[in-house]
Amino acid sequence: MWTKGQLTTYREQGFLVQRGLIPPDQIERLRSAADEMMSEQADNPPEVHVVREKSGPVRSVFCMHRNVQPFRALCRSAPIAGPIKQIFGDDAYIFHSKLNYKESFEGTVWLWHQDYGYWRYDGVDDRLASALIMLGPNTRNNGSIALVKGSHRWGVLDHYSDEITTSYKQWCITPEALREHITDESMIIPIEGEAGDVCFYDCRIVHGSNHNFSPAQRYSLIYAFAAIDNVPSGVENPRPDWVVARQFEPVTAELPESVAGTF
Secondary structure, eight states, X not given: OXXXXXXXXXXXXXXEEETTOSOHXXXXXXXXXXXXXXXXXXXXXXXXXXXXXXXXXXEEEEOHHHHOHHHHHHTTSHHHHHHHHHHHTSOEEEEEEEEEEEOTTTOOOEEEEOHHHHHGGGTOOSOEEEEEEESSOBOTTTTOEEEETTGGGSOOOOEEEEOSSSSSOEEEEOHXXXXXXXXXXXXXXXXXXXXXXXXXXXXXXXXXXXXXOSSSOEEEEEEEEEETTOOOOSOSSOOOTTTSOSOOOOTTSOOOHHHHTTO
């Protein structure tokens, strides 16, 4: 659980980084589960949704939390679910989860955006937050996430649809809005770290990540949480449930025995 000071820092900055929050043995189980699943079912794993780079390597794997036991257990564990409940002042459910790979020299960018730039069209309010868990080193060279400190206070900036830059359709902040709001490079905070480090961040914070220029693969696991009563509604053409949840089970719900034993 966070101290009052940590919660205040999160609210002021729009994010909070905790070093070494997930122990090495748990990180190893997560890495092994991901690698095993992808090696055995590389073409179309049935329990997840895979997005690939234009050049072929995996870019993202969605819905890891539903059926892959170590990932299902982690999102309900005290180090992750505890701070999320403090942020909302209530229970939460998984809005979506994804494992973002960046293959060495091929992993591509996530352009500057706000998550709520996408999610506002899913019929939810802005009571959403994410936890990014580093499953290996995250560096500037291999494409670590960067955040713009305090940008969660700017409201939702102008976004546009980009279907060209990468294989995944992105809602990105317009260059005009970026130039207006990001006036000094010191506002951009690169979040570098080691396996087990966790970054919690607000759905409105401006963030992105660069191409992987290094010989090392980058692994980042992201759980997006919504307040328990913040469910999608009133959307004429809803996005698929691998990216927007249709299951609203609270993360504090009792774990099945087979899952609880993994953490």
